[in-house]
Amino acid sequence: MSWRGVVEEFRGFLPLDAAWEPVSLREGNTPLIPVPGLLGGERELYLKFEGMNPTGSFKDRGMAVAVTAARGQGARITVCASTGNTAAAAAAYSARAGLRSVVVIPEGKIARGKLAQSLLYGAAVLALEGNFDAALALVRRLVERRPDVALVNSVNPYRLEGQKTAAFEVVDALGGVPDYLAIPVGNAGNITAYWKGFREYRDAGRTPGVPCMLGFQAEGAAPLVRGVPVEHPETVATAIRIGNPASWQGAVAAARDSGGGIFSVTDAQILAAYRLLASRVGIFAEPASAAALAGVLQLERTGRLAPRARVVAVLTGHGLKDPDTAIDQAGAPRHVSAEVDALEEAVDHWSA
Numbered sequence: 001m002s003w004r005g006v007v008e009e010f011r012g013f014l015p016l017d018a019a020w021e022p023v024s025l026r027e028g029n030t031p032l033i034p035v036p037g038l039l040g041g042e043r044e045l046y047l048k049f050e051g052m053n054p055t056g057s058f059k060d061r062g063m064a065v066a067v068t069a070a071r072g073q074g075a076r077i078t079v080c081a082s083t084g085n086t087a088a089a090a091a092a093y094s095a096r097a098g099l100r101s102v103v104v105i106p107e108g109k110i111a112r113g114k115l116a117q118s119l120l121y122g123a124a125v126l127a128l129e130g131n132f133d134a135a136l137a138l139v140r141r142l143v144e145r146r147p148d149v150a151l152v153n154s155v156n157p158y159r160l161e162g163q164k165t166a167a168f169e170v171v172d173a174l175g176g177v178p179d180y181l182a183i184p185v186g187n188a189g190n191i192t193a194y195w196k197g198f199r200e201y202r203d204a205g206r207t208p209g210v211p212c213m214l215g216f217q218a219e220g221a222a223p224l225v226r227g228v229p230v231e232h233p234e235t236v237a238t239a240i241r242i243g244n245p246a247s248w249q250g251a252v253a254a255a256r257d258s259g260g261g262i263f264s265v266t267d268a269q270i271l272a273a274y275r276l277l278a279s280r281v282g283i284f285a286e287p288a289s290a291a292a293l294a295g296v297l298q299l300e301r302t303g304r305l306a307p308r309a310r311v312v313a314v315l316t317g318h319g320l321k322d323p324d325t326a327i328d329q330a331g332a333p334r335h336v337s338a339e340v341d342a343l344e345e346a347v348d349h350w351s352a
């Protein structure tokens with residue numbers, strides 16, 4: 001039977017009313033891609049490519065469940081603050097469910113693909129002079145006065161319920177837990193969700209243990225590493241340009257209780273991993289996603305990764321989300337004249 005999406009595939013693990021009709025775009029079931037040779041020694045690396053979800057990011061898992069609940073509970077409108085991916089997913093799943101969607105984004109600071117998606121899915125896209133943290137504070141105030149509007153940021157517990165299903169898939173695909181689960185951290189919902197998923201699968205007897213959780217923030221937006229909110233977060237990885245994560249405690253607990261940690265990586269490390277992923281592995285993921293690989297490489301280099309470890313890194317979003325950064329990093333195409341000599345010269349030049 002073909003894959004039915006996370007609500008139906010994992011309903012037994014989700015706190016959903018039986019009367020609520022699932023909202024789905026057949027999200028989930030994303031590939032876990034082995035990447036031999038990238039880590040040293042006998043370490044094994046797998047990449048969970050969440051960019052293969054219907055709107056191109058892991059948010060679809062959470063949004064399928066949150067919008068199922070919102071519609072089930074009678075909401076007419078969804079609202080979210082977003083650095084772009086939540087907005088795209090909220091807009092798509094709201095369209096699917098027949099709900100209106102309003103998304104609030106930091107003006108000028110979201111990747112073009114994400115903006116294009118939200119607009120075309122038909123959301124009201126509101127650009128705020130201010131960052132993600134300010135946008136989230138604003139939408140939280142709105143829903144206090146409007147019971148007909150459902151907040152679909154990850155402060156909505158259904159979002160985390162949906163996103164935890166990725167942990168189930170990792171265990172199912174590997175036939176057990178990895179030693180490490182590496183993940184980029186912005187608003188900190190996803191690391192909280194994975195940690196919940198791994199514990200629930202263990203408690204249900206599906207797997208004997210849990211992985212060590214490794215979260216990675218961008219150095220210019222690393223409140224969890226610094227231990228205090230960052231007022232003006234900055235990073236090339238705009239998806240995780242967040243200074244005061246809503247799930248702060250969840251991320252700290254995941255790192256602490258699993259024996260892992262939250263670390264930071266520089267924009268230069270993020271971009272190096274971003275290029276490496278594409279040019280050496282053949283995977284086009286967005287910059288924020290590359291933070292997880294950058295972090296794993298950093299821990300390996302500094303001798304903090306066990307020698308025979310099995311590592312899963314989550315690639316949270318697709319590279320097509322952010323074409324501007326890709327072209328900025330890779331350069332523009334070179335001109336060739338319509339002559340075979342010129343083409344041959346270019347071939348030789350390129351393969352020299």
Ligand code: F0G
Binds near residue numbers: 185
């Ligand atoms: N990677 C990508 C591609 C993201 O879009 C996000 C978050 C994260 C990682 C971090 O996940 O917030 O659960 O810690 N994007 C949110 C958004 C904030 O609005 O799209 P997190």
